[in-house]
Amino acid sequence: MREADDFKERKKIFYQLIFWSVVGISSFITYIPPELSFVQIISALVLFLLIIYFAIRAIKYFKIL
Secondary structure (H helix, E strand, O other), X not given: OHHHHHHHXXXXXXXXXXXXXXXXXHHHHHOOOOXXXXXXXXXXXXXXXXXXXXXXXXXXXXXXX
C-alpha cells in the first residue's frame, strides 16, 4: 500500500512540474518585448542562470543553505 501511495505522489508531483513549466514558459514568451533580438534573449537567459548558479554556490559555501 505504501508503494502505491508513493507512486501516486510521484505522479502528482510530475504533473505539477509539467503544469508549472508550461505556465512559466508561456509567461516568459508573452513578457518578452518584441524589439529584442534572439541573441539578446538567449544571452539574458544564460546570464540569469549563471547568476542563480553562483548565488546558490555562494550560499552553500557559507553554509547558509
